[in-house]
Every structure is written in C-alpha cells, then in structure tokens.
Amino acid sequence: MISQNSVQQILETAKVEEIVEEYVNLKRRGVNLLGLCPFHNEKTPSFTVSPAKNIYKCFGCGKGGNAVQFLMEHESFTFPEALRHLAKKYNIEIEETQTSQENIEERQYLDSLFIITEFAKEYYSEQLLNTAKGKSIGLSYFKERGFREETIKKFGLGYAPEKKDNFTLAAVQKGYNIELLRKLALTSQYNSDFFRNRVLFPIHNLSGKVIGFGGRTLQKDKKIPKYINSTETEIYNKSKVLYGAFHAKKGIRKDDECILVEGYTDVISLHQAGIENVVASSGTSLTVGQIRLIKRFTPNIKIIYDGDPAGVKAALRGIDLILEQDMNVKVVLLPDNQDPDSYLQDVGSGDFKNFIDKNAEDFIIFKTNLLLKETKGDPIKKTAVIKDVVNSIAGIPDPLKRSVYVKECAHVLEMEEQVMINETNKIVRQKIYKKRQQDQIASPKAQQQLTEELMSLQPSPESGIGNIKKDTQASVSNIEFQEKDIARILVSSGGELFDKEKNITVAAYILNNIEEVLDDFENKICEKIAKESLNLLANKKPITTNFFFNHEDVQLGNFAINVAISNYEYSPNWKKMWDIDLQTQPIPEDNFLKDSINAINIFKLRKVEKMIVKNQQNLKGYTDDQELKDYSKYQKIHLKLEAIKIELSKKLGIVILK
Numbered sequence: 001m002i003s004q005n006s007v008q009q010i011l012e013t014a015k016v017e018e019i020v021e022e023y024v025n026l027k028r029r030g031v032n033l034l035g036l037c038p039f040h041n042e043k044t045p046s047f048t049v050s051p052a053k054n055i056y057k058c059f060g061c062g063k064g065g066n067a068v069q070f071l072m073e074h075e076s077f078t079f080p081e082a083l084r085h086l087a088k089k090y091n092i093e094i095e096e097t098q099t100s101q102e103n104i105e106e107r108q109y110l111d112s113l114f115i116i117t118e119f120a121k122e123y124y125s126e127q128l129l130n131t132a133k134g135k136s137i138g139l140s141y142f143k144e145r146g147f148r149e150e151t152i153k154k155f156g157l158g159y160a161p162e163k164k165d166n167f168t169l170a171a172v173q174k175g176y177n178i179e180l181l182r183k184l185a186l187t188s189q190y191n192s193d194f195f196r197n198r199v200l201f202p203i204h205n206l207s208g209k210v211i212g213f214g215g216r217t218l219q220k221d222k223k224i225p226k227y228i229n230s231t232e233t234e235i236y237n238k239s240k241v242l243y244g245a246f247h248a249k250k251g252i253r254k255d256d257e258c259i260l261v262e263g264y265t266d267v268i269s270l271h272q273a274g275i276e277n278v279v280a281s282s283g284t285s286l287t288v289g290q291i292r293l294i295k296r297f298t299p300n301i302k303i304i305y306d307g308d309p310a311g312v313k314a315a316l317r318g319i320d321l322i323l324e325q326d327m328n329v330k331v332v333l334l335p336d337n338q339d340p341d342s343y344l345q346d347v348g349s350g351d352f353k354n355f356i357d358k359n360a361e362d363f364i365i366f367k368t369n370l371l372l373k374e375t376k377g378d379p380i381k382k383t384a385v386i387k388d389v390v391n392s393i394a395g396i397p398d399p400l401k402r403s404v405y406v407k408e409c410a411h412v413l414e415m416e417e418q419v420m421i422n423e424t425n426k427i428v429r430q431k432i433y434k435k436r437q438q439d440q441i442a443s444p445k446a447q448q449q450l451t452e453e454l455m456s457l458q459p460s461p462e463s464g465i466g467n468i469k470k471d472t473q474a475s476v477s478n479i480e481f482q483e484k485d486i487a488r489i490l491v492s493s494g495g496e497l498f499d500k501e502k503n504i505t506v507a508a509y510i511l512n513n514i515e516e517v518l519d520d521f522e523n524k525i526c527e528k529i530a531k532e533s534l535n536l537l538a539n540k541k542p543i544t545t546n547f548f549f550n551h552e553d554v555q556l557g558n559f560a561i562n563v564a565i566s567n568y569e570y571s572p573n574w575k576k577m578w579d580i581d582l583q584t585q586p587i588p589e590d591n592f593l594k595d596s597i598n599a600i601n602i603f604k605l606r607k608v609e610k611m612i613v614k615n616q617q618n619l620k621g622y623t624d625d626q627e628l629k630d631y632s633k634y635q636k637i638h639l640k641l642e643a644i645k646i647e648l649s650k651k652l653g654i655v656i657l658k
C-alpha cells in the first residue's frame with residue numbers, strides 16, 4: 001500500500017491545472033481557468049479549474065475534484081493507479097507501507113498472470129501478421145471484413161495456428177510456468193493449446209490489460225462451435241466484463257451514451273467508422289455487473305438489434321435488468337437480415353449514424369408496440385401483454401419516470417390510465433414487501449427508505465396522498481439544508497478565526513454550540529464532517545479545506561469540493577418562510593462570521609421546535625384528575641421554550657406568526 005505520507009506528498013505536489021491541461025484546452029478567466037468539459041458535450045465552456053484551490057468543477061454536468069479525482073474520472077484509474085501516475089509525473093518516490101506477505105504474494109501472482117496474457121496476445125498477433133498461414137487465413141479474413149491494419153493492431157487481433165501445442169511450447173520455452181498457463185485456460189491438462197485454428201479477439205479489462213480471448217473458427221464445419229471464449233479465471237470474470245469497454249470508455253463519456261451490440265466484429269467495425277462508444281456483451285445475456293460497469297460512465301444505453309423480430313423478443317427480458325438499475329434504454333432495430341457490421345458496410349458510417357439516431361426508440365414503448373402487434377386483438381393475449389409491460393415499468397426505481405411510462409403505455413394499449421396505475425402500484429408494492437422480507441434484519445434506516453418508496457407510489461387522483469408527500473419532502477429538504485450549511489461553513493472556513501482576540505476558530509465556535517445535537521444530524525455526510533472537525537479540534541490539528549477535499553471517504557470529499565466551489569445558494573425556502581436577508585455573492589468566504597451565527601441559531605431553533613412539540617405531547621396527556629403540579633411544570637417548560645424560540649427568531653430576523 002502507498003503510505004499516508006506519500007499520498008499527502010503527491011496531493012500537495014500535483015497541480016490540478018497541469019494535469020487537466022494534458023486533456024483540456026484551458027483559457028485564463030480571472031483567477032480561474034476555463035475550458036470545454038471533457039466529461040460531457042458542450043459548446044460553451046463551463047469547466048472551471050481553480051489553481052488557488054487546486055480543484056476543478058464543471059458547472060454543466062457537476063463533476064468536480066482534485067488532480068487524483070480527475071485522473072480517476074478521465075482515465076478510469078483506481079485511486080492507487082492515479083497516485084502512481086502522478087508520482088511518476090512529479091518524480092515523487094512512493095513509500096510503501098508494510099503489507100502482509102500474503103498481500104504481496106497475491107499481487108505478484110496476479111501480475112504474473114497479466115504478464116502471460118500479454119505474452120499470449122503478442123504471440124497470437126505475431127502469428128497473424130508475420131506467418132504465412134496467419135496472413136493467408138487470419139489476416140485475409142479480417143481484411144475481408146474491412147478492418148484496417150491500424151484497427152487490427154489497436155484491438156490486438158491475433159491468429160492461433162492449427163498445430164496442437166504451438167503456443168504452449170513457445171510460452172514454456174520463454175520460461176512461463178505451465179501451471180499458470182493452465183490456470184489461465186490457455187493450455188489444457190494434456191498440454192495442448194486451448195485456441196487452435198481460430199482468429200482471436202483479446203478481451204481487455206478497463207485499464208487495458210488482457211484478461212482473456214474470444215476465438216472464432218474460420219472453418220465451415222457446422223459441428224465446430226463458431227465462437228469459443230476463455231473460461232473464467234482469477235482475472236476474467238465474465239459477468240463483469242464488456243468487450244470493447246477499454247476502447248469505448250472515452251467515447252461513452254463524450255457522448256454520454258453507450259451503444260450495445262452483440263459481436264466482437266460489430267464493436268470493431270463501428271469503432272473503426274468513428275462510432276467509438278460501443279461495447280458488446282459477447283453473446284451472453286447481460287448481467288447486472290455489466291450494466292453497472294456501463295453506469296459508471298453513463299446512464300444512457302442504446303441497444304442495436306439485428307433485424308430479426310424473433311431474436312429481439314428473446315432478448316427483451318434481459319432489458320428489465322437495465323431498467324432496474326435506473327438506466328435509460330433505447331433500442332434500434334436494424335433492417336431485415338442485417339447486423340451492425342453488415343449494415344455499416346452497406347450504407348457507410350454517415351448513413352449508419354443517421355439511421356440509429358432516427359430509429360432509436362424508447363425501450364418500453366418499443367416493447368409495448370412489438371408485443372401488441374402480435375396479439376391481433378385477442379383479449380387474453382392482450383392481458384398478458386399488459387402484465388408484461390406493467391412488470392417492466394414497475395422495475396423502474398424512479399417514481400417520476402414510472403408515471404410517465406404509465407401514461408404513455410396506457411395510451412398505446414388503449415386502456416384507462418387509472419387501471420394501469422393500480423396495476424403498476426400493485427407490483428411495486430409486492431416488490432417492496434418482498435424486499436422488506438429479505439431485509440428483515442436491515443437497519444431502521446433501510447426500513448424508512450422502503451416506507452418512503454411506498455409513499456412515492458402514484459396516488460389515485462382522488463386520494464390526496466400526493467399532497468402529504470410534498471409537504472414532508474419540503475421539511476426534510478429544509479433540515480438537510482441547514483445541516484449542509486453547517487458542513488459547508490466547516491469545510492470552507494472552519495479554520496478561519498471567528499474571534500481574533502480570544503483566538504477562537506469558526507469551527508470551534510460552531511462545534512461548541514452544537515455539540516449536544518451532533519447525533520441529531522439527518523445527513524450522515526454532514527454529521528461526519530462535523531465529527532471529523534471535532535476530532536481535529538480535540539487533537540489541536542488545523543482544520544483545512546484540503547483535509548476534506550482529500551478525505552478517504554470519497555463521498556465526503558465530493559461533498560467538500562461541491563460546497564467549496566459551487567455557487568453559494570441558500571435554501572429557496574429560507575427567504576419565503578423566514579424572510580431572512582439573503583446574501584447573494586457567489587462564494588462568500590468573507591461572510592463566515594454572519595454565516596456561522598445564523599447557521600447555529602437556525603440549528604438551535606430547529607432543536608427548540610422539536611422540544612416544543614415533544615413537550616406539547618406531555619401537556620396533552622394531562623386530564624383534570626392528574627396532579628396540577630406536573631401540568632404546570634410542563635406549562636413552564638413550554639413558556640421557557642417559546643421564549644427561547646422568540647429570542648432565536650429575533651436574532652435571525654424571523655417574524656413569527658401567531
């Protein structure tokens with residue numbers, strides 16, 4: 001592991017503008033640098049780099065962070081990979097902490113597997129490009145498909161010769177361990193090659209390392225399987241890999257969309273034609289792991305199907321999985337008897353692009369229409385279709401999206417919207433209960449979440465549930481906002497001096513005042529920020545913005561970056577509800593005095609209001625025959641609390657309506 005010292009040194013040395021400039025053309029704008037965002041498509045620059053704060057932020061798509069986060073986002077590096085990259089650039093020698101012998105061995109073992117797969121790729125590529133058989137059989141096949149030489153090299157395509165153990169002999173002669181060759185399933189128990197007489201497609205992981213191969217036979221013999229794949233190994237987990245993902249990741253980010261096709265050759269053809277955001281699930285049906293992989297880059301998937309309705313119908317079910325991951329799915333059906341590769345060859349890349357743009361249809365609508373066509377008016381079949389479609393819709397986590405689909409599909413299916421709503425709610429409810437049963441031992445928080453999901457069901461128009469929901473949401477976001485405000489002040493100016501004479505920092509002032517309610521936070525990140533600050537104070541360590549930026553809790557780090565660089569905004573409710581004089585300047589570093597006092601008073605006010613409600617419940621419990629003494633005690637508490645409330649409100653400039 002990289003030592004904490006080295007991490008710190010790297011973070012302090014790396015200049016975010018120098019890293020970003022390698023990928024983005026930046027122009028100076030005031031104290032900041034401005035450019036076109038590399039993470040989303042834009043025409044006017046909103047990607048801002050602040051050399052002073054050593055962070056970047058895009059006001060278009062919201063991405064933000066420091067040099068490490070930029071590399072993790074842009075290059076899909078892991079945290080250690082990004083650190084090593086920066087260390088190399090800035091000539092920082094990395095100090096490794098003592099890792100257990102086991103860890104070191106595990107790492108060396110995996111490394112040696114990657115070295116062998118890399119050797120295999122080189123070997124098969126050499127066979128393809130520089131042997132007579134390779135050229136006449138393999139290379140000519142790829143050329144027939146229209147693959148250019150640079151494309152063949154980019155994807156590392158290869159050829160496995162026919163002889164029984166050509167590769168294994170070469171590898172052993174090179175000194176590679178036969179056991180490892182077997183572990184990688186490149187060599188069989190009987191020392192023969194796994195891939196023979198096939199053209200090969202190396203499969204890369206996200207950082208570009210070869211983890212396995214797909215092999216296609218060029219023989220016409222029907223008994224031989226057309227494609228075989230490496231079996232699963234310690235470095236190749238099929239359910240988490242998509243073919244082409246390494247080469248597609250930049251394109252996917254750029255277009256904010258991932259195109260999904262079926263075959264290796266489809267990926268390569270489209271890529272060569274300049275459509276670079278394309279991956280393949282390589283014959284198997286999609287898995288949740290693969291969908292999550294795509295989701296790291298974009299929420300939008302476009303699936304291209306060969307023009308064969310029977311095949312499409314079979315593939316439909318897998319798509320519900322994608323919807324359940326809250327992704328937006330569109331589908332494109334190619335003309336009859338065409339696959340992406342052949343259609344591209346036929347019409348060229350320009351028309352191909354136009355076709356898929358014009359014919360992309362929302363998945364659920366597509367499915368509804370496709371299934372509806374087959375019912376031919378038969379009511380029993382139609383009922384089955386409705387159930388099927390409702391099931392798909394019910395899998396979508398976002399209630400708003402669900403309601404849009406309910407409306408549209410009810411229209412397409414010519415049925416009453418209310419019936420469709422009821423049916424969908426029924427299934428959503430079933431799913432929630434099922435989940436609740438599974439999570440019997442889950443935390444109260446998880447239960448709360450499920451209850452909220454239940455609340456989010458679309459109401460019948462007459463029920464009024466929607467209104468209740470709206471109100472609770474407003475108050476929840478209000479509480480959240482106050483907490484975020486405190487966290488924001490701690491992050492952006494916790495280390496500043498609140499009282500210069502007494503040498504009290506802003507953080508000390510705030511934390512002393514809210515210490516007793518620290519456990520009352522609703523937002524866990526804000527709570528963590530408050531508690532971490534308290535920790536730093538207790539240990540007499542400085543509270544700096546950088547401490548939060550570089551926090552090991554990535555969510556916390558992101559929160560810190562967002563509050564520090566985003567435009568400063570108060571809850572929209574504040575002005576309306578409490579008539580507080582709002583400050584509107586973008587980054588009010590200088591207003592932390594007023595900010596701190598306000599934030600604490602509001603926090604206290606909330607606490608007092610809670611206590612009043614609680615006390616009122618006590619008051620209510622008293623009937624005539626109970627002792628008057630207790631009643632008057634609670635009555636006194638009530639008056640006292642009301643007085644505090646009024647005092648706090650005055651400080652905040654809030655007018656209390658009676």
Ligand SMILES: [Zn+2]
Binds near residue numbers: 059
């Ligand atoms: Zn952006």
